[in-house]
Amino acid sequence: MEELRAKNREEEIRQNDYIKMTAEKVRRIADLRGHALKACVVTFGCQMNARDSEKLKGILAESGFLMTEEEQDADLVICNTCTVRENADQHVYGRLGRLTGLKKKKPDLIVGLCGCMMQEDHVVRKIRKSYPVVDLIFGTHNLYTFPELLYRRLTEGKRVVELWDGTDMIVENLPVRRKYSFKSGVNIMFGCDNFCSYCIVPYVRGRERSRNPADILDEIGRLAGDGVKEIMLLGQNVNSYGKKLDGAITFSELLTKVCGVPGIERVRFMTSHPKDLSDDLIRVIAENEKICRHIHLPVQSGSSRILKNMNRHYTREEYLGLVDRIREAVPDISLTTDIIVGFPGETEEDFLDTMSLVEKVGFDSAFTFIYSRRTGTPAARMEDQIPDDVVHSRFDRLLDLVKQTGEERSSRFTGQMKDVLVEDVNREPGYVSGRISENITVHLPGDESDIGKIIPVRLESCRGFYYFGTRQS
Ligand code: SAH
Ligand code: SF4
Ligand code: F3S
Numbered sequence: 446m447e448e449l450r451a452k453n454r455e456e457e458i459r460q461n462d463y464i465k466m467t468a469e470k471v472r473r474i475a476d477l478r479g480h481a482l483k484a485c486v487v488t489f490g491c492q493m494n495a496r497d498s499e500k501l502k503g504i505l506a507e508s509g510f511l512m513t514e515e516e517q518d519a520d521l522v523i524c525n526t527c528t529v530r531e532n533a534d535q536h537v538y539g540r541l542g543r544l545t546g547l548k549k550k551k552p553d554l555i556v557g558l559c560g561c562m563m564q565e566d567h568v569v570r571k572i573r574k575s576y577p578v579v580d581l582i583f584g585t586h587n588l589y590t591f592p593e594l595l596y597r598r599l600t601e602g603k604r605v606v607e608l609w610d611g612t613d614m615i616v617e618n619l620p621v622r623r624k625y626s627f628k629s630g631v632n633i634m635f636g637c638d639n640f641c642s643y644c645i646v647p648y649v650r651g652r653e654r655s656r657n658p659a660d661i662l663d664e665i666g667r668l669a670g671d672g673v674k675e676i677m678l679l680g681q682n683v684n685s686y687g688k689k690l691d692g693a694i695t696f697s698e699l700l701t702k703v704c705g706v707p708g709i710e711r712v713r714f715m716t717s718h719p720k721d722l723s724d725d726l727i728r729v730i731a732e733n734e735k736i737c738r739h740i741h742l743p744v745q746s747g748s749s750r751i752l753k754n755m756n757r758h759y760t761r762e763e764y765l766g767l768v769d770r771i772r773e774a775v776p777d778i779s780l781t782t783d784i785i786v787g788f789p790g791e792t793e794e795d796f797l798d799t800m801s802l803v804e805k806v807g808f809d810s811a812f813t814f815i816y817s818r819r820t821g822t823p824a825a826r827m828e829d830q831i832p833d834d835v836v837h838s839r840f841d842r843l844l845d846l847v848k849q850t851g852e853e854r855s856s857r858f859t860g861q862m863k864d865v866l867v868e869d870v871n872r873e874p875g876y877v878s879g880r881i882s883e884n885i886t887v888h889l890p891g892d893e894s895d896i897g898k899i900i901p902v903r904l905e906s907c908r909g910f911y912y913f914g915t916r917q918s
Contacts, residue, residue, distance in 0.1 A: 446691060449613060449614075450657075452614065453614055453615055453616050453617065456589070456614060456616050457616050457617060457618050457619065459593070460589060460590065460591075460592045460593060460616065460619060461592070461618075461619065463592035463593045463595075463596045464504060464507050464508050464592045464620070466596055467508040467509070467592060467595055467596045467599060468507065468508050468509040470596070470599050470600065471508055471509035471510060471599070472509055474599070475509070478553075481509075481510075481511050482509065482510050482511070482520040482521065483510060483511045483512070483513045483518055483519045483520050483521075484502075484505040484510035484511070484512055484513070484519055484520065484521040484522070484523070485512070485513050485514065485515065485516045485518070485519035485521070485522045485523075486498050486501050486502050486505070486512070486522075486523050486525060487516065487522065487523070487524045487525065487540065488525045489524070489525065489526050489527040489533055489536060489537065489560070490525070490526070490527025490529065490533060490560065490561065491527065491529070492630055492677065492679050492715055493632070493650075493679055493681070494525050494526075494527055494560055494561070495624075495630065496630040496631075496632060496679055497525055497559075497560070497585075497588055498525045499621050499622055499623055499624060499630075500588065500589075500591075500619060500620075500621050501523055501525065501559070501588075501591060502621075502622035503619065503620030503621040503622040504591050504592050504595070504619060504620055505521070505523075505595075505622075506620065506622050507620040508592065508595065512622070516543075516544065516547065517547060519554070520551075520553065520554060520555065521554070521555040521556075521557070522544060522554065522555070522556050522557070523556075523557040523558070523559060523581075524537060524540055524541075524556075524557070524558050524559075524560070525559055525560040526558060526559070526560035526561060526562035526563065527560060527561050527562065528561045528562040528564075528565060528568070528645055528649060528819070529561070529644070529645060529646065529817075529819075530814065530815075530817035530819075531817045531818070531819075532817070533562075534562060534568070537558075537562060541556075541572075541576050541578060541579070544556050544578050545576070545578040548578050555580045555581065555598060555599075556578050556579050556580050556581070557579070557580060557581035557582070557583075557595075557598075558572065558579055558581070558582050559582070559583045559584065559585075559588060559591070560584075560585060561585055561645070561646070561649040561650065562649075563582055563583065563584040563585070563608060564584045564585055564586075564608070564648065564649035564650075565645075565648075565649065565820070565821075567820065569582065569606070569608065573606070579604070580598055580604050580605070581594060581595070581598045581604070581605050581606075582604075582605070582606040582607070582608065583606075583607050583608065584607075584608045584609060584649075585649060585650055585651070586609040586610070586611055586612040586651055587607060587608070587609045587612065589614070589616035589619060590607070592619070594607055610651075611651040611652065612651070613654065615635070615654060615656055615657075615660075617660050617664075623673075625868065625897075626671075626672055626673070626896075626897055627672060627673060627674050627675065627866070627868075627896070627897030628673060628674065628675035628676070628677070628711075628866070628868075629668050629673045629675075629676060629677070630676075630677045630678075630679045631661060631664055631665060631668070631676055631677070631678055631679060632656060632679050632680070633655065633656055633661055633678045633679065633680050633683060633686050633699065634653060634654060634655045634656060634680035634681070634682075634683065634685075634686055635650065635651070635653070635654045635656075635680075636650045636651040636652045636653045636654055636681070637650055637653055637681035637682060638652055638653040638682075638685075639681070639682060639718065639756070639758075640756060640823075641745070641755050641756050641757060642754060642755050642756045642822060642823040642824040642827075643755060643785065643788060643816060643817075643819065643822055643824040644819070644822060645819040645821065645822055646681060648821055648822075650681070653681075653682070653685065653688075653689065654689070655680075655686050655687050655688070655689055655690050657690070658687075658690075658694050658699055658702065661699065661703075662702060662703070662706065665703055665706050665709060666706055669706050669707060669708030669709050670708070672897070673708075673709070674708070674709065674710045674711060674866065674897065674899065675709075675710065675711040675712075675713065675866055676703060676709055676711070676712050676713070677712075677713040677714065677715060678699075678700070678703065678712065678713070678714040678715070679714075679715060680714075680715075680716070681716060682716065682717075682718040682721060683696055683714045683715065683716065683717060684696050684717050684718055684720075684721035684722050684723065684726065685718070685721045686699055687699065695723070695725065696714075696723075696726060697723065697725045697726040697728075697729040700712065700714070700726070700729055700730075700733070700736060701729055701733065704733050704735040704736060709735065710735060710866075710899060711735060711737055711866065711882065712735050712736050712737065713736075713737045713739065713884075715741050716741055716743060717740055717741060717742050717743075718743075719742055719743075719744065719757075719759050719763070719764050719767055720757065720758040720759045722740075722742070722767060722771075724770065727770055727771055727774045727775075728774065730774070730775060730778075731774040731775050737882045737883070737884065738775060738777060738778045738779060738882045738883045739778065739779040739780075739781070739809075739882070739883050739884040740771065740778065740779075740780055740781075741781045741782070741783075742767075742768075742780055742781070742782055743782050743783035743784075744764055744782045744783070744784060744802065744806075745757060745783060745784060745785050745788075746784065746785065746788065746791075746795065746798070746799050747761055747795075747798040747799035747800070747801060747802030747803070748761065748791070748794075748795035748796075748798035748799060749761045749762070749798075750795060751788055751790070751791055751795050751798075754788070754789070754790060754824075754827070755785075755788060755824075756823075761798060761802060764802070765802070765805060765806070768780065768806050777857065777858075777883065778883070779809040779883040779884050779885065780806065780807075780808050780809060781808055781809050781810050781811060781812075781884070782806075782808050782811045782812070783811070783812045783813075783814065784799060784803070784811055784812070784813045784814070784843065784847075785814050785815075785816050786799070786813060786814070786815055786816065786836055786839050786840045786843055787815055787816040787831040787835070787836030787839065787840070788816045788824065788831075789816070789824055789827035789828070789829050789830050789831065790827065790828075790829040790831075791816075791831055791839075796839050796843075799843065800842070800843065800846055803843070803846055803847060803850060804846065804850060807850050807853065807854045808847065808850065808851060808854065809851055809854050809855055809883070809884070809885065809910075810847070810851045810855070810910055811847045811851065813840060813843050813844055813847060815836055815837070815840055816831070816836065818830065848909075851910060852907075852909050852910065855885055855907055855909070855910050855911075856907035858881070858883070858885070858904050858907075858912070859904055859905075859906065859907050859912075860903070860904065860905075861903070861904055862901055862902070862903055862904075862917060863881040863882070863883075863887070863901075863902055863904055863914075864881065864882065864899050864900070864901055864902070865879040865880065865881055865887045865889060865899070865900050865901075865902045865914065866879050866880055866897075866898075866899050867879035867889075867891060867895040867896050867897065867898050867899075867900060868880065868896065869896065870891075870892065870893050870896070871888055873888070875890060875891075875892070876888050876889065876890060876891065877889060877890075877891035877892065877893075877895050877896065879900070881902075881904075885910070885911065885912065886910070886911040886912070887902055887904060887911065887912045887913070887914045888911065888912070888913050888914070889902050889913070889914040889915065889916055890915070890916060891916070900916060901916070901917045902914035902915065902916055902917060903915050903917050
């Protein structure tokens with residue numbers, strides 16, 4: 446353990462040295478070209494990827510690049526990819542087509558690809574062969590070597606491809622450029638060991654590894670010092686945090702410690718796997734007002750038979766029992782979920798079980814997905830893949846129900862006072878938008894100076910999944 450920490454620390458110093466060398470090189474290129482170099486990071490996928498992109502941006506900014514949101518203004522574009530469903534892959538190929546056109550006009554443009562898609566051999570083979578526009582490829586395990594790979598690309602002038610099958614390294618203290626000043630994601634673990642039979646994530650993100658609690662608390666302390674009020678603890682299955690650490694700390698113990706960091710007013714977490722959500726965690730949430738009243742609890746299906754084939758390790762009844770225990774402890778809590786429609790072998794009866802579960806639970810909202818066959822997963826080899834027309838009709842029925850039950854549930858706070866953390870100015874002039882602890886969006890009168898403030902608001906009217914509110918202070 447100590448040996449690994451020393452290795453991580455050594456690597457941190459090495460990569461920070463590369464950043465300094467790249468900054469020197471970037472300065473020289475900028476002088477020659479007569480303008481500052483700009484970089485654009487394009488992010489696909491989940492909160493994990495969003496957080497990784499903040500790290501990429503931090504490294505790029507420290508290396509002397511100005512950041513831009515517009516790829517046509519950029520001298521370097523990095524796409525941080527997702528491969529959880531087929532359409533995520535298609536977005537990336539579409540983007541590469543556009544970048545090929547852009548590079549014809551701007552031959553010095555550097556294009557990099559990283560993230561989950563790059564951990565799949567068939568993808569990398571295709572890109573190497575058919576997309577000469579790509580200059581730099583790396584994966585999820587070696588993201589922390591980005592400073593070194595960027596330096597190599599700038600100095601060697603030819604395509605750099607480096608991919609690893611896994612790593613036990615967790616390199617801390619590389620630069621980060623956060624999207625929001627007042628809230629931040631914090632990784633508490635990496636990878637996933639659950640191998641749900643449809644899911645590619647364990648193959649592309651590797652084995653589950655928890656970060657050391659002291660490192661997590663240090664990072665959160667620094668964020669709080671920087672003005673961050675809301676923390677989102679990130680992991681594919683946060684409820685199993687710490688299971689592999691020698692010091693035996695549980696997720697609920699970590700949560701309690703995070704709430705104790707001065708300056709942190711709100712703590713969220715994502716994602717909870719129902720099989721590992723303990724009664725102890727429910728108690729900790731109930732007892733601690735700083736923990737936001739929202740749990741994202743992906744159910745995936747309402748049929749115990751399908752759940753078994755998905756390798757989820759809980760039944761419909763166990764899930765419903767868990768929901769009851771959570772609501773008993775924190776009655777007004779928001780529950781959101783993920784649901785997959787059209788898993789191999791799903792019958793109409795199985796699907797009706799999903800519909801009735803949605804009705805029974807009354808989720809605040811649900812992300813619904815059409816099952817996507819991912820090469821290499823057990824479900825991709827299952828017989829009885831469901832025809833597209835059947836899946837689409839089920840999907841539409843589910844979406845209607847989710848909308849209807851979500852709207853009913855979301856309106857429960859009408860007329861109540863709630864604290865809103867203001868996140869953005871609204872497109873509607875004179876309005877800002879933020880969230881209540883239950884993760885529901887509220888629009889209220891305000892201006893840019895309100896961003897990052899927690900404001901008491903009366904929730905006047907609910908329009909579907911969001912509220913209009915008036916300020917009370
Ligand atoms: N670790 C999280 C989920 C991460 S992926 C959890 O277990 O809850 C986010 C969501 O994508 C999943 O909850 C699932 O609903 C969906 N998903 C994953 N693989 C999929 C596939 N092959 N087809 C369709 N949806 C999928
Ligand atoms: Fe995928 Fe399951 Fe892991 Fe979530 S818990 S990332 S769905 S394998
Ligand atoms: Fe996608 Fe990777 Fe997240 S596959 S959903 S970006 S972990």
